[in-house]
Amino acid sequence: MATSSTIGLSHHPTPIKPIHSPKSFEDLSEPSSPLQSKKSTYKSRSLDSKDFNVIYTDFIGERTGSIRDYYSLLSPPIGTGAFGEVRRAIHLQTNVTRAVKIIKKSLTCKEQQESLINEVNILKMIDHPNIMKVFEFFQDEECFYIVSEYCNGGELFDKISSMTDFSEKFAAETMKQILSAIIYCHHNNIVHRDLKPEDILYDSKRPGACIKVADFGTSTLFTSEGFLQERIGTIYYVAPEVLRKNYTEKCDLWSCGVILYILLCGQPPFSDDDENITLSRILKAQYNFDGADWKNISPQAKSLVRKLLNPDMNKRYSALEALNDPWFKLVLGEPTLDEPLAISTLNNLKQFRANRKLQHAIWMFLVSYFVTSEERKHLLRRFKALDTLGDGQISKNELIKWCQTLMKSSDPETEAEEILKDVDNSGSGTINYTEFIIATINRENLLKRDRLESTFKLLDKNGEGFLTADKLEEMFNPGKQRDIDSEFWNEIISEFDQSGDGKLTFQEFKDMMKKII
DSSP: OEEOOOBOSSSSOOOOOOTTSOOEEOOOSSOOOOOOOOOOOOOTTOOOGGGOOOOGGGGOSBOSSOGGGTEEEOSSOSEEOSSEEEEEEEETTTOOEEEEEEEEGGGOOHHHHHHHHHHHHHHTTOOOTTBOOEEEEEEOSSEEEEEEEOOOSOBHHHHHHHOSSOOHHHHHHHHHHHHHHHHHHHHTTEEOOOOOGGGEEESOSSTTOOEEEOOOTTOEEOOSSOOBOOOOBOGGGOOHHHHTTOBOTTHHHHHHHHHHHHHHHSSOSSOOSSHHHHHHHHHHTOOOOOSGGGTTSOHHHHHHHHHHSOSOTTTSOOHHHHHTOHHHHHHHOSOOOOHHHHHHHHHHHHHOOOOOHHHHHHHHHHHHHHOOHHHHHHHHHHHHHHOTTOSSSEEHHHHHHHHHHTSOOSSHHHHHHHHHHHHOTTOSSEEOHHHHHHHHSOHHHHTOHHHHHHHHHHHSTTOOSEEOHHHHHHHHSGGGOSOOOHHHHHHHHHTTOTTOSSOEEHHHHHHHHHTTO
8 A cells, every 4th residue: 555656736746756666655745636425315204214225335434433443453554654554453343354544634734634535535436346445434633544455465566576577468467457447447437547556456465366456545536528637646657648737537548558568577668767857758658668578578568558658648548448459368368258157146146136225235234344355256256257348347238148148038138127126226227346246145154143243233333232223324324424314214223123112133133134045
């Protein structure tokens, strides 16, 4: 979670550390425009409990109380820098390991703090297997705390630094995951603006570990009509149009081109000890494929680099065009479909039903807090079997294709629509990663007594032995992000409150959840 310094709003960029320099904690000195959290437009007391809808991002918000009431912060820090540190933390109720980014308020100004809030607001909108998840946010008089998934596999930066031989296969496997994340971001009108190997992490140390794009503090929303003008990013990865302060989301593709260049030869394309020379080379797109490192690199790989490092952003590849470049098939071969796995996965999606909204909300809560890395690894393989586009979501067209070719459906479009109706809880028109996990995970394993007990304790945070309307609202509507009358939560409770006392005991809670198997 370390980064280099960033180019700011001034006409004279601050010094930037080269790729081989020591790394530091994220520099928040140049914020992008803070985003406002999206709020639903529920009308007070107008909802029926069956209309209650919770999506993954509803759990992501600022929590009340001290972070130490929820987490044990471990020493030593796993990252330190000018504004704070990153610590590994253990969630007290679930024993799950997380990462906590700690920013000291005394060391940051108002604009830097806005950048931090911007990062939380961006990440809470995102649900993709190759993008780091953020879980919650705390603050006290001294610090801000961002709780995210813990990735212990190290940075892509460190991986590159330790390599002596570079292969096109490794470059292709890495870039496929990065581009998948960027396709998703751009589809959702999010531009990262500071992609670099320091901010790309591995989720574990195991072979074939999943890549996670992190650090969205400089990201922002964009529209197809307008241009961005903030001069922001890291010098060796920044696009020429960003330096000219007139750019679009295509700046991320330039950064991808720089990363691909480094993955192929181990050196950045535009570096020089003199920053002004580096900037001049970027503006002129002045790089080469000279030297022994490029001798055995395929013409197709060089062609993709050129298409990503095109100084004309209008002619530069989009993320989807880049992912569909023939170089990937040349190096990795034609993607093969594990047909039995795909059929089994489709059947799981078809059988999924979310009959009760509170059950579904708690089911989503279980998935967010308790799914192990091994379970996610297994489910990610199933997810990728159906996500043929590779953009981190399963579209209606992909479902139609698989219902027709694998399930031999006589009406694949209707069948795809039925799957979406039951699984697409967010209403996006696609199945995102968390929705897929919810629909396909082994329910009996997830609903084991120890997990249900831990979930109940998380919801019943003061240990009274029962759930109330207030407790549900605190968990499923943190910070009252949505305008829902408190009486609504009483209606939700009453649906499963067998004794009629306005409280859910653990037995009532367990009975409710067991009904969804």
